[in-house]
Amino acid sequence: AQRVTQPEKLLSVFKGAPVELKCNYSYSGSPELFWYVQYSRQRLQLLLRHISRESIKGFTADLNKGETSFHLKKPFAQEEDSAMYYCALSGQGAQKLVFGQGTRLTINP
């Protein structure tokens, strides 16, 4: 079965501090992993995906197949990072996304 787990529903850090949002998955194969973000009053949008191996807005995420994790990291949080973050996967040959429950990140000034 495909499953995505985000263990923290809420995460609060101070501006300038490092941020790590955890994501673990279960999938018997090679999934595609994504992070989606929803800022206040905006639609859900793609932040980054593991296949592109890029850094967006200072965020990076590394796929660890041994630990089945895809944690999102940023070394220095900014207030505009406050948002809802969803980890998601799609299976081989499929486009539908399986989402985690989401983590609400709050950056305190």
Added chain:
Amino acid sequence: GAGVSQSPRYKVAKRGQDVALRCDPISGHVSLFWYQQALGQGPEFLTYFQNEAQLDKSGLPSDRFFAERPEGSVSTLKIQRTQQEDSAVYLCASSSYKEGTEAFFGQGTRLTVV
């Protein structure tokens, strides 16, 4: 249009009423998805279209839920005899046909069944 458009943005229905939710995908996008997002949860897959063909409807929770995309563009999600547990945000997303490509989401329709 510039993005995926959904209408109405908000819908209040009395229990037992039928509702129809509309999605206008990005022009040229072959793939279209519907998701249901209950309060405090992540989106959950309902159904998937490739052009006008409904290739996956495994996520539809009951036979009261029906989706169509007759001309391979606009899609409608219909819920018959609504129940309180149908209250959720219904999200539509579209993408070009390629594995791992970005799905673009609409603003969603918030359905409240009273």
